[in-house]
Amino acid sequence: MKIFCLAPTAIALSLSVGLALTSPALGGDAFHNPVQSQVLQGWDLPDGRRLAAVQLTLDPGWKTYWRAPGDAGIPPHFDWGRARNIAQVSINWPTPDVYFDNGLRSIGYMGRLVIPMHLTPQRPDKPMRLRTRMLLGICAEVCVPHKIDIDTMLDAPDPSPTPAIVAALASMPYSQDEAGVRNATCAISPTADGMQIKAQVSLPHTGGTEVAVIETGAEGLWISEAITTRRGDTITAVSQMVHADGGAFAIDRSAVRITIIGGDYAVDVRGCTAG
Incomplete structure (x- = not known):
């Protein structure tokens, strides 16, 4: 990347x-x-x-x-x-x-x-x-x-x-197995307008400045660009989520997709557990 x-x-x-x-x-x-x-x-x-x-x-x-x-x-x-x-x-x-x-x-x-x-x-x-x-x-x-x-x-x-x-x-992103992903969790909490998702993925550094992208797989959902940080072997990505009609919504963690784009390679993480 x-x-x-x-x-x-x-x-x-x-x-x-x-x-x-x-x-x-x-x-x-x-x-x-x-x-x-x-x-x-x-x-x-x-x-x-x-x-x-x-x-x-x-x-x-x-x-x-x-x-x-x-x-x-x-x-x-x-x-x-x-x-x-x-x-x-x-x-x-x-x-x-x-x-x-x-x-x-x-x-x-x-x-x-x-x-x-x-x-x-x-x-x-x-x-x-x-x-x-x-x-x-x-x-x-x-x-x-x-x-x-x-x-x-x-x-x-x-x-x-x-x-x-x-x-x-x-040139596609590596799978989580290929990249040595050890754990992927998603903590979901309510906000004034919708919900926040905080994803944490344990994996080796992918090189350079890393950018994480969270996709929920849910229809009609706006999700903000993730704020991405790394500490040791764990990368954290935080995004805000709002439904297009302003109503309530649910997130299926098994459908969440987290792509980590680094300077050397990218990683495609499918699904996360509660965290």
Whole structure:
């Protein structure tokens, strides 16, 4: 993971104006598209699934966002409603970088991003049609929403693993077992507006400045960027949680996901116990 300090950008414009406008990448011929997309056909796995990928190539100076991008980012969204003969999609995100821009933190990617996807067919004897609309945020001097329409028949698998997909899988965060995580707890307490979650994970230092991201898996829940500290072998992350409608909510600790992004590698922790 790298930490970048970028020149000031018009984040407020992204939120107040950009969502109401057509992205430059979606406009007419007067605009240059800063994102190029390509489907990597991938290869068939022994269990019947296909391991394919979407490759995004961004112009220099542009970035896009990870699945949990922080308050300054725009989270990506995939609409699979028009796909054919695809029963299930599992998206695998490579380890992102952390950016600080005008005092705001975002998490994402620059340059080339390969997003591997495990695709389960409804009928293994028929080809799959990868038809999806990707909604994502892209940023340079300003941040704007962007859409990419993909429509490809997955009927020509590579005879061997695709190097770009293999490299993307290798750059994913380590699992908690691979990283030597010994314990992960979550203490949840009420606040005036919602609840606070305090996650503590015992694991070796991941290098440099560590950033922890907490995801709850709950719908309609806003969660703040975690305040991350480390003491010895324990990293602590504290976030505030508020439901979108202001009502009460519950947290399933088994669905909590804690990603620790360090200077040397990242770790994906699934689930936590009461603490």
